[in-house]
Amino acid sequence: MITLHHVPLARSFRVLWLLEELGQEFDIRYYSIRDVSMRTPEFLALSPAGRVPVLEHHGAVWFESGAIVQLLCETYPEAGLAPKPGSVExxxxxxxxxxxxxxxxxxxxxxxxxxxxxxxxxxxxxxxxxxxxxxxxxxxxxxxxxxxxxxxxxxxxxxxxxxxxxxxxxxxxxxxxxxxxxxxxxxxxxxxPAYIRARARDGQQDIYTQEFYPVPEV
Known part of the structure; x- marks a missing residue:
């Protein structure tokens, strides 16, 4: 009942990692940033900007990693991963x-x-x-x-x-x-442990083609 739409090593990894920290069971639907898989009408109906992450959560559809992080912490407050409103931190x-x-x-x-x-x-x-x-x-x-x-x-x-x-x-x-x-x-x-589990499920990234990108000469 929870599905994460995810590109390996993209910002959706934040949500993948957080779901593991929360101990939630979820499926992952993988995409590539280098093809048109995030430009289909079906995906754009979930994510207006055609970007990951998208989280289908028990009938709700959430997008934008920052918003999803906050929504998950509010949905599962018992995990204690976000200070409560009004708290010192x-x-x-x-x-x-x-x-x-x-x-x-x-x-x-x-x-x-x-x-x-x-x-x-x-x-x-x-x-x-x-x-x-x-x-x-x-x-x-x-x-x-x-x-x-x-x-x-x-x-x-x-x-x-x-x-x-x-x-x-x-x-x-x-x-x-x-x-x-x-x-x-x-x-x-x-x-x-949650990070290790998340990294194991992340998938093979196809964003970066080299280990380091130096600043080009002017």
Whole structure:
């Protein structure tokens, strides 16, 4: 009764991971970002923008990963993966969800410029350099602010799921060894049983064709 529409290594991985953290049983319907499978009338009826994730949840249809993360935490509050409204950590939690989208938008623009544009269309070296610098600055800010084991002092939350996905993908564009606190944090998250299960179900990604995309020369 729960079906996740998913592209391997796309933002839908956030939902896949969170569902595993919540201990929910669900099916996965796989798509590719490189074909027209997300442009069919059937899929567009579920996702107006033709993007994943889409979550069919007991008769409801939800799209947008940030919204789905919040909806799942509200639907299963007993898991304790989101601070309740009015709690001390609620503001920090919402800030981190928003910050995860800031990182995600920078990655999306780098993907468009360095992964999906092909000759004769060539990415602007100036634009890529600026995006890369902004991504490094965003990660550096989190490196400076991270003090505990997780983003919230109370422990692991859905904010970690949202942010850590972007940190993982940043490896295609920046040297993550420049952020030792975040690397320790990320290693800790990778050891979570739910993450291991989610990665096993993620599927074979066909977004990135190389291990690292350097900033092109101006």
């Amino acid at each position: 609620r503001a920090r939690y919402l800030e981190m969800l928003g910050y995860a989208e800031t990182v995600g938008c920078l990655l999306e623009n780098l993907n468009l410029n360095q992964v999906f544009l092909r000759p004769p269309a060539k990415p602007s070296a100036v634009v890529v350099k600026l995006l890369n610098a902004r991504l490094r600055a965003a990660l550096a800010a989190m490196e400076a602010r991270l003090e505990g084991r997780y983003l919230l002092a109370s422990g692991f939350s859905a904010a970690d799921v949202a942010f850590a996905y972007g940190f993982e993908l940043a490896r295609y564009y920046v040297d993550l060894d420049a952020y030792p606190r975040l690397m320790t944090y990320w290693t800790r998250l990778q050891e979570r």
